[in-house]
Amino acid sequence: MQNKDIITVTSPLMPDLEEFNELLKDIWDRKWITNNGHYHQLLEKALAEYLKVPYVSLFTNGTLPLITALQALRITGEVITTPYSFVATTHALWWNGIKPVFVDIEWATGCMDPNKIEAAITPKTTAIMPVHVYGKPCDVKAIQDIADKYGLKVIYDAAHAFGVEVNGKSILEAGDMSTLSFHATKVYNTLEGGALVMHDAATKKRIDYLKNFGFAGETEVVAPGINSKVDEVRAAYGLLNLKQVDAAIAARQKVANRYREALRDVHGIRFFDDMPGVRHNYSYFPIFINAQEYGMTRDDLYFKMREQGVWGRRYFYPLISTFSTYRGLPSATAENLPVATKIANEVICLPMHHALTNEDLERVLECITSN
C-alpha cells in the first residue's frame, strides 16, 4: 500500500503557504526572531480573544506549561491525577518531584471520576490535576467543590480542549490554571507549541518570568525558570492557523456526525455523544469495542484496520499507571482503576481531521461494519 492510500488518525491544519511566506518576509525584515516579538504578542492577544480568557502565555509545547504551572503554584507532596491520558500529564508531576496518585475515570466521559477523589486525599495532597480527555469537559464543579473543601489547587491539562465551551463559557476558566498543547496532531497547532491560561495579571507576569529563565528584567532573576519562549516563525504560523480553526472544527463535526450515524446500531461498539450545552471541538473520535458483543477483540479490529490502510490509534492504551516509572505506585493497580483499565483495553480512536473525504469515511466505516 502506498503512503497516499493510508488514512491516518490525524492530519495537521496548515496555513496557506503564500500567506505564511508574506509573514516570513516580514519577520526577516524585522530581524527580531524570538523573545516576545511582534507576532508573539499578537498571537497571545488573539488567542485570549478566541478562547474567551483574560490571559494566555505561549509555550514551546504542551508539556512545559504543566511543569511550570506546578512550579508557579509551588505544588509539592502528592497530586491526584488520571491514568487515562498522554504520558506527559504524569511526567510533569515526576519532573517536579511530586508523587502521582491515580484515581479512576468515568465510564460516560473518560474523565476523572470526582466520586473517587476524596478517598485518595492524604495529608500530603496539595492539588488535583485532571484532564479534559478528548476535549470532553470534566465535571469541573464537583472537582472544585472538593478542592475548596480540602484547600487544594486544581490544574487542568486541557491539551485536547482548545475552544471547548460549556454554556457559552470557556472550559479554560475552570481551576487555578489550564494548559494547552498546540502540537501538530491537535485541533489547532503552531507546529510544536502550547500555552498556559491563567485568570489574573499577577500570575501571567510570574509565568512569563518562569518561561524565560526566571528573568524579571535585564539583571534580576526571581526564580529558577525554564526556557519555553516561542519564536516568531511559530507565532506567525499560529496566527494564520487561528483564522481557519473554526472551519476545521466544523469539518470535524461533520465527520463525527457521519461516524455516529453509521455506527449507532453496530452491536458491541460504543462512542460518546455530544454533551448538552457543550461546544465540542471534535479533536478525537474514540470508539470502544466490547469484544463479546462485537465478535472481535479491539486489537484484532485495530490490526485489521491497519492492514486495510486505516490507521486508527489506541489512545490511551496502555494506561500511564502501567509504565515502568509508575506501576510500583500503590494507586497504580488495575483493581484501583477498573474503569480506566477497561476503557484502555477497548479503545480505538478513528481517523478524525478536517481533511477527511466522504470516500475516506466510507473506507473507515467499511472496515468496522464488515466484521
Ligand SMILES: Cc1ncc(COP(=O)(O)O)c(C=O)c1O
Ligand atoms: C493530554 C496531553 N497532555 C499533554 C500533552 C503534551 O503536549 P506536547 O506534545 O505539546 O508537549 C499531550 C500531547 O501531546 C496530551 O495529549
